[in-house]
Amino acid sequence: MTKILDYTKPGSIASRRTVRKKAKSQKFDGVRQRGTQSFRINYKDAEGYRHWETLTAKDGVLSLEDAAKVRRQRMADVDRGIPVSSKANTVKFEELAADVVNDYLVRLQLCQ
8 A cells, every 4th residue: 555645734744845945036137236335247248248247336336226227338338339348458369360460461561
């Protein structure tokens, strides 16, 4: 004879299982608070690469609302086609290599 377990009864195995708590709902998607005066925003650029950018008081961000505003500005820039990066001075190797080859060809023509 098989025994059928009733998982709805208090004290049963199922009722003692730990249920994972749901994550706290965020007020602003893509914005998280880090510490007391630091915020991290999450957005994707035109190529689909994800950017995590940390904003602090020296960036003029003092609240969660300010961080959400900066994130909206970044996303609007992406929609307009403006290059957006938290690292503005970075250049891809392919771009530098193409510049070197171009420079070499121009100098070669000037010497002849």
